[in-house]
Amino acid sequence: MEEKTLIFGHKNPDTDSICSSLVHEILDRKNGWKTKAVRLGNVNKETQFVLDYLGIEAPELIDHVEEGQTVLLVDHNEFAQSVDGIEKAKILGVTDHHRIANFETSEPLYYTAKPYGCTCTILFEEFNRLGHKIEKTEAILMLSAIISDTLLLKSPTTTEHDKKALEELAKIADIDVNTYGLDMLKAGTDLSDFTSEQLINIDSKEFANGDFKFQVAQVNTACIEDVLQNKEAIENAMTDFMNENGSRLFVFLITDIINSNSQAIVLGDVSVFEKAFSKTVENNMAFLEGVVSRKKQVAPVILNVI
């Protein structure tokens, strides 16, 4: 039996990571290539809403890859965010919309990155470039990812390409984007059954510049106050995480998807955060007006200070 090339997004997968791996598999099948979407962590509630809507199963969960395994990365490239064993895998290709860092191959590869709001917008353009018809299933997978990553086109990461893709995909899916999108985003804000340890891991990413490792986690909510009721327990979980992982700074973003602001809980080397945002952290917190994007408004700002 031929071993299939595995496709996966980042650890703590969000809707774009799951949907873009599934869409990539569909695109590969149309091209006659045998690949298999897998995932590196639990499906969050927002993504589960999408899978339930379509009546499809989540990709299989994996926790490592063997040496020499052929892989395709979507929605990430940094090894710290990727599967265990990635250093010894054979990376055939990457489709991504993030900065490139802490990434290395020993051989040439396919790499398609565009500074768009969502990986699925790049895949949408690949469908068009290759002349493949977009069916309803992949249209809904792609539009869900775009809604998720751009918070219904309200995030500053949104580009004209994302807007155009969402518009065309909505036509194919025959869906009212605002109604569907708000239902989907709200499904993701139900944080009631999470312990604090789980909460800080729903969508958490590690960044590094030289020796300085830091973590930025994010949850979406319709009410910041609800999440802050467990502030002390969240802080304890953040401290435990930092001790275990050697992180120098942990920023936990509680993002209000209705008003497009974030409350940040900040622990560790707070001075780096304060310098980055010209803000004083009080009671371990800072309010970030208009900030909703980790990728555009938080990670690079901190990286520039380190």
Added chain:
Amino acid sequence: MEEKTLIFGHKNPDTDSICSSLVHEILDRKNGWKTKAVRLGNVNKETQFVLDYLGIEAPELIDHVEEGQTVLLVDHNEFAQSVDGIEKAKILGVTDHHRIANFETSEPLYYTAKPYGCTCTILFEEFNRLGHKIEKTEAILMLSAIISDTLLLKSPTTTEHDKKALEELAKIADIDVNTYGLDMLKAGTDLSDFTSEQLINIDSKEFANGDFKFQVAQVNTACIEDVLQNKEAIENAMTDFMNENGSRLFVFLITDIINSNSQAIVLGDVSVFEKAFSKTVENNMAFLEGVVSRKKQVAPVILNVI
């Protein structure tokens, strides 16, 4: 006056680095973007043959970029092979056919890599994708780069994409590829006016894995013996280079473009080379049967051993 985005290939530019930066500028102009091809080093004799054939000037030489300068990289990504100051530049995009390593950005970007024999083959596909007509000038620039990088399609780096691109470009250019190509390659093998210091710098690239820095330089020739007449002076130049740059290993490939073999002069940590190629280095030399590609047959083999 608006500052233009600069396009450049690697240091010690070869024909692909010069031609792909010129072709990228032409493509950008067709897209309505203002960019400017520049170069990071002397034009070699092979490339000068191409520029003379077309009657066009070499791109302007630069030796560094200022902080915040917007740039587009072609035919390389590793910072050690790029312009001085690249760490502080704003990299908007990369078009390349090499492995990715020692490369990092703080922001998302356009990155188009394909495991082809030549950057210009990727640019050829971009012309087609964007529906732009290819004129005779850019056809000759692109086919020259393909001939150079693939040694007239004989290098193992050659892909079906390169073959197809060369065939179509030859039609547009109305040129006999074998006659033109051999004349061009032979122009590059005239090494008579080079000092040994210059010889080892004509096409030299630094690689690194962790602390281990090594250098692989390459010259093309129709007669290996001619080059070996200056073996001792070349070895002295290699030793001086290693001392100045902290390289642990220097491999100087003298490539016979007629018979597709290379004679290597090897200095420094020779055991790494011997392990990589299962060859004994005698009198500082090893003959590499069928080896013509640094990228495919030399650099990754050494990197795997380190």
